[in-house]
Amino acid sequence: MSVDEADAGACRPRLPRGVRLKHDETRGEWLLLAPERVIKADAIAVEILKRCDGIATFDAIVDDLAAAFSADRGQVASDVRALLDELAAKRMMDL
Amino acid sequence: MNAAPREIPKPVGLLAELTHRCPLGCPYCSNPLALEPRANELDTEAWLEVFSQAAALGVLHVHLSGGEPAARSDLAQIVAHCANVGLYTNLITSGIGLTEARIQDLAVLGLDHVQLSIQDTDESSADRIAGYEGAFTRKLEVARWVTDAGLPLTLNAVIHRANISRASAMVRLAVELGARRVEIAHAQYYGWGILNRDALMPSAEEAEAAIAEVEALRAETKNVLVIDHVIPDYHARYPKACMGGWGKRGLNITPSGRALPCHAAETIPGLEFWNVADHSLAEIWESSPAFNAFRGFDWMREPCRSCERKTIDYGGCRCQALALAGDAREADPVCHLSPHHAAVAEQAALSARGAETNPHPAYAYRRMRQHAEAE
Numbered sequence: 127m128s129v130d131e132a133d134a135g136a137c138r139p140r141l142p143r144g145v146r147l148k149h150d151e152t153r154g155e156w157l158l159l160a161p162e163r164v165i166k167a168d169a170i171a172v173e174i175l176k177r178c179d180g181i182a183t184f185d186a187i188v189d190d191l192a193a194a195f196s197a198d199r200g201q202v203a204s205d206v207r208a209l210l211d212e213l214a215a216k217r218m219m220d221l
Numbered sequence: 222m223n224a225a226p227r228e229i230p231k232p233v234g235l236l237a238e239l240t241h242r243c244p245l246g247c248p249y250c251s252n253p254l255a256l257e258p259r260a261n262e263l264d265t266e267a268w269l270e271v272f273s274q275a276a277a278l279g280v281l282h283v284h285l286s287g288g289e290p291a292a293r294s295d296l297a298q299i300v301a302h303c304a305n306v307g308l309y310t311n312l313i314t315s316g317i318g319l320t321e322a323r324i325q326d327l328a329v330l331g332l333d334h335v336q337l338s339i340q341d342t343d344e345s346s347a348d349r350i351a352g353y354e355g356a357f358t359r360k361l362e363v364a365r366w367v368t369d370a371g372l373p374l375t376l377n378a379v380i381h382r383a384n385i386s387r388a389s390a391m392v393r394l395a396v397e398l399g400a401r402r403v404e405i406a407h408a409q410y411y412g413w414g415i416l417n418r419d420a421l422m423p424s425a426e427e428a429e430a431a432i433a434e435v436e437a438l439r440a441e442t443k444n445v446l447v448i449d450h451v452i453p454d455y456h457a458r459y460p461k462a463c464m465g466g467w468g469k470r471g472l473n474i475t476p477s478g479r480a481l482p483c484h485a486a487e488t489i490p491g492l493e494f495w496n497v498a499d500h501s502l503a504e505i506w507e508s509s510p511a512f513n514a515f516r517g518f519d520w521m522r523e524p525c526r527s528c529e530r531k532t533i534d535y536g537g538c539r540c541q542a543l544a545l546a547g548d549a550r551e552a553d554p555v556c557h558l559s560p561h562h563a564a565v566a567e568q569a570a571l572s573a574r575g576a577e578t579n580p581h582p583a584y585a586y587r588r589m590r591q592h593a594e595a596e
Contacts, residue, residue: 127444128444142373142401143333143371143372143373144333144334144372144373144401145373146309146333148281148307148309150279150281152231152277152278152279153231153279157281159281159282159309159333161311161333161334161336161373161375161401161402162282162402162449164233164281164282214444215443215444216447217401217402217444217445217446217447
């Protein structure tokens with residue numbers, strides 16, 4: 127399921143059990159850990175992923191990010207959608 | 222040979238063979254032929270120290286494996302400790318020895334993920350491959366307990382002659398069982414696998430058909446299941462980047478505490494392995510002779526040394542080079558540039574010949590004592 131299929135406004139993205147966002151002290155970087163997978167999370171991805179708590183809707187996450195970083199809402203929405211769809215296809219995000 | 226490598230990346234994964242005890246007898250087991258008896262196993266405290274050091278060294282994933290890790294009565298304590306020190310904790314299990322209560326306990330203690338092996342989708346074939354009656358039925362129960370406990374499940378199937386016609390059925394079974402990920406891994410020929418090679422090797426046609434069927438399921442299972450497909454390298458043109466490069470990404474610890482660059486490294490003569498009882502994990506990772514033996518590119522011979530793919534596949538698998546070319550420093554003979562490549566294809570054809578005449582060959586089951594002759 128992609129964000130759009132899940133109804134972008136109402137879906138509440140969350141990292142499923144078995145997928146963890148971790149700040150790795152030994153490497154000094156944020157990592158997304160899943161079974162047999164390690165993905166480096168850049169600063170933007172970290173801000174997005176921290177908000178995927180299964181409570182906030184997609185729209186609320188986008189609003190929050192756009193406000194926090196004074197960014198164009200359309201651009202933020204497309205960045206968030208791209209990341210969540212990519213992770214969902216890897217079973218690293220539940221929508 | 223022991224020239225200090227320029228920069229050694231931190232290890233990403235640690236595979237802990239907590240024990241070699243296992244109720245199953247799978248004929249392709251990745252454990253060595255000489256299995257460690259219980260008396261040699263590290264005690265609880267020693268394992269906990271290994272995991273503390275692993276986390277400090279930068280290990281991210283820890284794979285609790287065996288043998289069957291559930292054979293250790295301190296499994297819960299080990300899982301709790303791994304979770305406490307921040308390791309992503311994966312249990313690699315046959316399922317035998319786990320109970321619903323034990324799985325729920327592990328989930329509460331912070332286990333991140335369970336990888337459950339499955340031998341076939343056909344019950345009698347599955348039990349025959351495992352050498353354990355009732356294994357298949359039990360595994361289906363275990364899968365349900367795992368997902369009921371809220372734990373993510375990966376189903377792992379090793380593919381060989383006896384089950385290759387059901388490779389795609391394994392993918393469908395994984396979906397039915399609620400797994401989020403499936404590993405379809407064609408048998409690799411080391412240790413028990415090489416001992417049973419003539420009984421395990423499918424024909425090239427069977428392998429191609431199974432690979433195509435599984436690949437075709439990717440679209441259908443998109444967003445439901447991740448398919449990790451390990452295809453057989455005997456028929457390949459280039460070798461695999463074994464272990465992601467020697468001493469580059471991961472390490473194995475045997476039940477008695479020897480640190481190995483890979484499962485089969487002990488088959489390579491002349492390597493000196495250090496034990497966690499004598500050295501810290503950091504010392505072992507950075508300085509032990511075995512880990513430095515094939516790091517970097519200085520050890521390479523031709524055709525690897527001048528090959529532009531050496532940074533991609535690192536010359537392939539050292540253990541396979543030893544097994545098939547007679548020397549661990551040679552190119553992995555799976556590579557078409559290896560002078561031994563033709564012999565690999567011949568061996569594959571020879572081993573697969575039984576596929577036509579003997580679909581249910583006798584296995585030398587993996588057993589604790591000196592391996593028995595094929596029945």
